[in-house]
Amino acid sequence: MKLIIGNKNYSSWSLRGWLACKxxxxxxxEITVPLYGEDWDEARKADDLAPSSGKVPILWDGEAVVxxxxxxxxxxxxxxxxxxxxxxxxxxxxxxxxxxxxxxxxYLPLRRQLPMNIRKRVEGVEVTDEVRGDIVRILTLWxxxxxxxxxxxxxxxxxxxxxxxxxxxxxxxxTTYGVPVPGFAHAYMExxxxxxxxxxxxxxxxxxxxxxxxxxxxxVS
Numbered sequence: 001m002k003l004i005i006g007n008k009n010y011s012s013w014s015l016r017g018w019l020a021c022k023x024x025x026x027x028x029x030e031i032t033v034p035l036y037g038e039d040w041d042e043a044r045k046a047d048d049l050a051p052s053s054g055k056v057p058i059l060w061d062g063e064a065v066v067x068x069x070x071x072x073x074x075x076x077x078x079x080x081x082x083x084x085x086x087x088x089x090x091x092x093x094x095x096x097x098x099x100x101x102x103x104x105x106x107y108l109p110l111r112r113q114l115p116m117n118i119r120k121r122v123e124g125v126e127v128t129d130e131v132r133g134d135i136v137r138i139l140t141l142w143x144x145x146x147x148x149x150x151x152x153x154x155x156x157x158x159x160x161x162x163x164x165x166x167x168x169x170x171x172x173x174x175t176t177y178g179v180p181v182p183g184f185a186h187a188y189m190e191x192x193x194x195x196x197x198x199x200x201x202x203x204x205x206x207x208x209x210x211x212x213x214x215x216x217x218x219x220v221s
Contacts, residue, residue: 001028002060004048006035008205010212012116012169015201016069017057019165022197023085024076028059034210070104073162085162092149096156096163099141103166110134114173118205125177138170139185146184154191168192 003021005014021028033043033056044054052058052067059066059075066075077085087093109130127135145156145163152158156167171192174181181189192198 001026002031002048003028004031004033004056004058004060006033006056007208007210007212008032008201009118009208009210010116011035011056012111012172013055013069014057015116015169015172016165017059017072018201019168019197020069020073020076020085020162021059023160023162023165024080025084026076026080036212069166070100073100073165077162085165087149087157087161089149092157095145095149096161099145099156099163100166102141103138103170107134107138110138110170110173114177114179116169116172117176118172118202120176122177125179127179135174135179138167139181142167142185142188143182146188154188156188160195164192168198 001021003017005011005018008014018030031048033049035056043049048060049056049058051065055067057067057069057072059072061075061079064075066072073085087096109128113127113131114125142156149157153160155161156163171189173179174189175193193202
């Protein structure tokens with residue numbers, strides 16, 4: 001398999017696709033394409049990126065090509081077994097799938113005001129009411145998942161799953177912008193942040209030379 005991703009410091013969806021590949025246990029080649037560089041308009045038209053119109057991540061598995069992080073999770077779950085990605089219990093799996101779908105389709109104010117930037121730390125951010133609503137909603141879902149299904153480990157549904165893959169960039173955002181969270185959420189965020197795969201991603205992001213001004217200087221006031 002071959003996974004094409006964007007800059008690790010900024011690309012939240014690339015992080016999700018990469019974690020999904022790691023979770024699958026299948027060996028894969030990783031190719032990073034610097035987003036929004038001087039040659040980006042041409043680079044996104046290359047054969048490897050054309051199927052997704054230049055969007056990352058994009059996974060190639062022989063002749064099969066899959067883009068969009070949720071599609072990559074589903075494809076890999078079909079390939080290696082659903083239980084590697086989703087809780088076995090019906091009620092837990094139903095909630096996990098719903099939380100993943102909601103993260104995939106919602107929280108645009110949070111995404112816009114607090115873009116992922118692993119290297120950066122911002123103090124005194126005043127979020128909008130819409131962003132505050134997104135944060136409260138996410139924390140509420142985390143609390144319910146942990147209370148109902150988190151007894152088997154430190155992650156949302158106990159063991160590391162697709163839900164943690166999808167919410168990992170939120171953990172990064174909350175860390176970057178110093179979002180205050182209750183104790184249970186801090187413990188969960190710490191478990192995600194200290195996961196070996198996440199630490200490998202963070203280290204690589206810190207070593208990157210590329211900077212994207214629009215993400216380094218977002219509208220955070």
